[in-house]
Amino acid sequence: MMFNRPYSAPTACKTSGTDLSGWLLACIITTLALFFAGDAQAQLRVDISGAGAQQYPVAIADFSGDAAGSQIAEIIRNDLTRSGQFRLIATTGSTLNVDSPIAFDEWRTRGADFIAYGSVIRLPDGRFEVKYRLGDTVKRGPLDGFTVSGNEKELRRMSHQIADRIYEKITGIKGVFATRIAYVLKQGKTYELQIADADGQNPQVALRSREPIISPAWSPDGARLAYVSFESGKPVVYVHHLTTSKRAPVANYKGNNSAPAWSPDGNTLAVVLTRDGLSQIYTLGANDGSNLRRVTRSPLIDTEPVFAPDGRSLFFTSDRSGSPQIYQTGLEGGEPRRISFNGGYNISPRISPDGKTLLTVTRRDGTYRIASLNLATGAESLLTDGRDDQSPSFAPNGMQVLYAAIQGGRSVLAGVSSDGRVRQTLSVLNGEIREPTWGPFSQ
Amino acid sequence: MSRIAKALTTAALAVSLVACSSVSLDDKAGAGGAGGADGSGILDPFNSQSILAKQRSIYFDFNSYSVSEQYRGLVETHGKYLVSAPQQRVVIEGNTDARGGSEYNLALGQRRAEAVRRMLTLLGVSDTQVETISLGKEKPKALGNTDADYAENRRADFNYKR
Numbered sequence: 018m019m020f021n022r023p024y025s026a027p028t029a030c031k032t033s034g035t036d037l038s039g040w041l042l043a044c045i046i047t048t049l050a051l052f053f054a055g056d057a058q059a060q061l062r063v064d065i066s067g068a069g070a071q072q073y074p075v076a077i078a079d080f081s082g083d084a085a086g087s088q089i090a091e092i093i094r095n096d097l098t099r100s101g102q103f104r105l106i107a108t109t110g111s112t113l114n115v116d117s118p119i120a121f122d123e124w125r126t127r128g129a130d131f132i133a134y135g136s137v138i139r140l141p142d143g144r145f146e147v148k149y150r151l152g153d154t155v156k157r158g159p160l161d162g163f164t165v166s167g168n169e170k171e172l173r174r175m176s177h178q179i180a181d182r183i184y185e186k187i188t189g190i191k192g193v194f195a196t197r198i199a200y201v202l203k204q205g206k207t208y209e210l211q212i213a214d215a216d217g218q219n220p221q222v223a224l225r226s227r228e229p230i231i232s233p234a235w236s237p238d239g240a241r242l243a244y245v246s247f248e249s250g251k252p253v254v255y256v257h258h259l260t261t262s263k264r265a266p267v268a269n270y271k272g273n274n275s276a277p278a279w280s281p282d283g284n285t286l287a288v289v290l291t292r293d294g295l296s297q298i299y300t301l302g303a304n305d306g307s308n309l310r311r312v313t314r315s316p317l318i319d320t321e322p323v324f325a326p327d328g329r330s331l332f333f334t335s336d337r338s339g340s341p342q343i344y345q346t347g348l349e350g351g352e353p354r355r356i357s358f359n360g361g362y363n364i365s366p367r368i369s370p371d372g373k374t375l376l377t378v379t380r381r382d383g384t385y386r387i388a389s390l391n392l393a394t395g396a397e398s399l400l401t402d403g404r405d406d407q408s409p410s411f412a413p414n415g416m417q418v419l420y421a422a423i424q425g426g427r428s429v430l431a432g433v434s435s436d437g438r439v440r441q442t443l444s445v446l447n448g449e450i451r452e453p454t455w456g457p458f459s460q
Numbered sequence: 461m462s463r464i465a466k467a468l469t470t471a472a473l474a475v476s477l478v479a480c481s482s483v484s485l486d487d488k489a490g491a492g493g494a495g496g497a498d499g500s501g502i503l504d505p506f507n508s509q510s511i512l513a514k515q516r517s518i519y520f521d522f523n524s525y526s527v528s529e530q531y532r533g534l535v536e537t538h539g540k541y542l543v544s545a546p547q548q549r550v551v552i553e554g555n556t557d558a559r560g561g562s563e564y565n566l567a568l569g570q571r572r573a574e575a576v577r578r579m580l581t582l583l584g585v586s587d588t589q590v591e592t593i594s595l596g597k598e599k600p601k602a603l604g605n606t607d608a609d610y611a612e613n614r615r616a617d618f619n620y621k622r
Binding site: 229231232247250251252271272273275276289291294295296317318320321334341362364365378380385405407408451452 | 551559560561562563564566567568570571574591592593594595596598599
């Protein structure tokens, strides 16, 4: 096996319905038998359902030259499919390498507006060199080319990087397939803070504990995670350097310390402390916890701060109106402005990278769902329809939302496109996935 | 209740009255069988027979963060003991049921713990003796998803420090 994770292809993709546009595709893909080789021995299952508004028809040919080539193409296909923005055109019977002349008209006839292909060369030192090309069948010419090399373990990441190139060249939006996610996996009485690729594969354990871990938050450079650990018997905020595994408490005051959020420049953390009574929001230095400053002053609960993309204000949850709602405040104090008004329970604010859309967890009819609020118009849409959907976070390009859902009585990792049209599930079967959060673009 | 509170104004006594008050408190299964003649009047949180060891939990209604009338006597019993033992430290641990977000539940659990602490303060317990923390929904005592499980987890516990 070329890859460190055995992998199998989508087993079924069903087209149904004939929308006027001809683009609507209801697709259910089940990728089975993805076994983790790690000590968790968990099994990953990917389901995609939903219908994208516009889908670019793209053909991804198996890369030639090495057995790894077909698997590279499969990872790229799965990435593009998961976004909901692409429709895969079959490449049956074609054999293309990086230097093949492309019969653009033939691919156009097959229905593909774009054709990706390439070659894999195993270098004398055992490393792999992957060359990829992207052709535009409408303009009948090359659109992109890229060469990347790495060892066997890096083949998945290299494939994700190529998928990111394809995604960006076609949509004009930066891809997120080579990014990472963090989440907490609870198995029995053990809690693991795990880091995985954006597709849920290649999980690594950053921290294992017998006590709960909640609220992981990525530093903007992706090098550190802040989180809340109960290992000392109460919630304490830690900052953890992922490359060195060095970790230290940055907020360990009397009472609770929780809800860390990074400023966009990575220098400041907003945290929630109860040192002065009920939960209130403070800022402190992300490196050493210095320069503690109180931001909110209310007699009730203020929690779950997140920085606006410009770093000048915070969105947060407060029950100052009698029920939990989302507010926005400047860092220098002042009267917070209420943001959410629909329903009696809105928590866990997350702001889109462009600052225009706010996600919340909202309670409706006794269920918890992910809501998306347009801050300019106040228009709200419910992105999910689960029973207990929690912990939403945006992909760094703002196109996808990761969240925790209850399915079949267990907490699983789920995703939905920002327009709510395409949903997917990544479920580790041997545990409960909690508190997922999507990392930044890789640097 | 006020009769009991008056009778308890000095911490050293009230053997029978504590047992009496605990009868009215004991509507929770497993709350310790309440009182009894076998040393439950001992005010020592580290003596397993003491009411302070047996009845350490204040239960809350759904979406409620105030100590209900039903549990005021128990908080007062703990408060009198803490006043009598000014070196004794206690952590009040707030908990919530599993519904809703982790961080908001952490804040709600803190509200419950703070409600108990404020009662203790009014009873004359020093702020330096009491730390309130919340475990939110992260450390449920009852692991199921029934209403009874939820009720068991809407709770603030006295956790005495040696």
